[in-house]
Amino acid sequence: EVQLVESGGGLVQPGGSLRLSCAASGFTFTNYAMNWVRQVPGKGLERVSVISGNGGGTDYADSVKGRFTISRDNSKNMLHLQMNSLRAEDTAVYYCAKSDCTNTGCHVMDYWGQGTLVTVSS
């Protein structure tokens, strides 16, 4: 059974940093691209970042480019999102989601975690 469990969310001040993590199990982690998708409560979905199965390729939404860094540790089946220079508009639930294939062009997300809430406020 595929399981994705996020952690690391919380309250942070504007300009601060936070690191999200996602523990994956139930599939061959290195074979699949992984994503971070965020959702402002009550609003729609925004894919923030994607990383290829081998970690060699990444892509970011314009809204977070230069501030967020996605990474993965295939030896530990872990996905991370380092978020710097956080803004109030980054407040959202952040979901970890598995792509259905290997590279950063794999946009269909077939399994999702339950999400972790990030609140940016003073």
Added chain:
Amino acid sequence: EIVLTQSPGTLSLSPGERATLSCRASQSVSNNYLAWYQQKPGQAPRLLINGASRRATGIPDRFSGSGSGTDFTLTISRLEPEDFAVYYCQQYGGSPQTFGQGTKLEIK
């Protein structure tokens, strides 16, 4: 960027009825790379359909997707109580991939 517009914003129906949800793209979606997701309150999205018409693993056959080019439809043939949720379409034929704003399917 391809903009997806979903309609209606809210659809009120009763269990047993047929639901038809629309997703219209601002330009043609190449290869009909269009997916549908279901999200229930307090839960993560769940993939229903990809490639415009392929049901994902474990999705009941009362869910079907159709369409091509700029107009796509998700049909739920006979609503079950657990189908009342928010539905999102996503296009991945153009870069960047984008989501629609969602359609809320509520019990009448």
